[in-house]
Amino acid sequence: MTGWILMRIQRYANSLRSFDYADVPMAEASTKVCIINFMTSSSDAFDDQDQIIDVGAQLFPESVAEDLSRSSRSSRSSLRRSSRRTSPQNSVASSERSSVGRFDSPQPSNTPEEDQRPLFLGGYRVCRWEDVREEMRAHPVYPLAENLPHVLQDYINAMPLYTRMQPPMRLVFESMIRENTADDEPFAPPIVFENLIDDQPTPDWEFHYTNKMWHGKGVPPPDMMGLECCDCPGSCAKNKDCACRKRQLRYAEDSGLKDWIYDPQGRVRNECLDERVPIFECNDLCRCEDDCRNRVVQNGRKIPIKIAKTEKKGWGVFYSGTKRIPRGTFVGIYAGEILTEEEAEVRGMTYDKWGKTYLFDLDFGHLEGINEAHRYSVDAYHAGNFTRYLNHSCSPNCTLAACYINDANLHKPLLAIFTCEDVSAGEELTFSYSGPKTVAETAEKVREGNFLDVHTTCHCGAAL
Secondary structure (H helix, E strand, O other): OHHHHHHHHHHHHHHHHOOOOOOHHHHHHHHHHHHHHHHHHOHHHOOOHHHHHHHHHHHOOOOOHHHHHHHHHOOHHHHOOOOOOOOHHHOEOOOOOOOOOOOOOOOOOOOHHHHOOOOEEOOEEEOOHHHHHHHHHHOOOOOEHHHOOOHHHHHHHOOOHHHHOOOHHHHHHHHHHHHHOOOOOOOOOOOEEEOOOOOOOOOOOOOEEOOOEEEOOOOOOOOOOOOOOOOOOOOOOOOOOOHHHHHHHHHOHHHOOOOOOEOOOOOEOHHHHHHOOOEEOOOOOOOOOOOOOOOOHHHOOOOOEEEEEOOOOOEEEEEOOOOOEOOOOEEEEOOEEEEEHHHHHHHHHHHHHHOOOOEEEOOOHHHOOOOOOOOEEEEOOOEEOHHHHOEEOOOOOEEEEEEEOOOOOOOOOEEEEEEOOOEOOOOEEEEOOOOOOOHHHHHHHHHHOOOOOOOOOOOOOOOO
């Protein structure tokens, strides 16, 4: 058995060494790490730990055997990685050589000090899930508004009007959307454009298409240190002790919620939708899988969308599917720049002069009385996605909900959009710019004039 395993590993090593590396010592070290990872991840093929030591001693007699023994006792879950949590540069945390000089397997130890000691294989430190989690806490990754791409937009806008009005520009716009969302929405249905009103092939090239939140000047980075997370294996659905579930229930106490905020179909429960309960999803620090039931918003849009020109309201968003979508279905994130209250005020005065704005304040009801000195707004003018084209309605079929994923700062939720009514095929998706008011309340505001946050005229007709 040992001979067969050794032959298989040596064949694997030869295939790795067949590449033309510029740095031969580094190539040998990389090959060694790959072989060790192969052996430890395939530990079920060995009869016992001594067999791993025997094979390791024949392959790497200088320093590896005890490292292999120590690693073979560690659970596979501690070495677990996924594409959303790791990157090539942090897969090897140290190049310090091990000083092990004999091949005897050390006696197991259950003391906390032993369990927290770094593991080394072949002189390289093993990157465990806890190490990855601590790295993400200490160094959160987030985009800055000052780095917003604009080369494509500048290039298109520099073209003559005749060129920009050509029908093929629609394909360019749709391709830009697919490219910019390939990482965070790889399985989302394509967004298409339609204009039966005039000859304009696309909306204005005035923004960078993105599903992310770009932090403006003065906005703090995501608070990952204070972020709660769970250690559920697989999915959290059946774990009543899940930390994320308990956190959700704390904030949904008044709504009467007794279980997950999402039903088994991934839709927000009616009682939470009516009460505008904040949503707390599992995050990147959680051990559960990507298909966990409590990961809806972060897994992206699932419904097909068409952006079409309307007669009075400009461009609008329409559901282009063939089947009715039920209440509580996730539509998208109102993405853009997240700004301080002061910066939003300055921009708001400029937008008011233009007669349009894409600013929305993050002032949900559950934030009342919580350190109101720090208030933020989202601006989708320079950066955003299809949700920036959602038109107002006094009787909307969509609503906004505060959603928290990778930020413990309660004042910086994601603006998640869900359907609040059943939506038929071809129906326009709308929401109320003035918040969750009744049609009668909104009608009174319409008669008073200047009732909307965006300071535009209402054309929905529902409040007339």
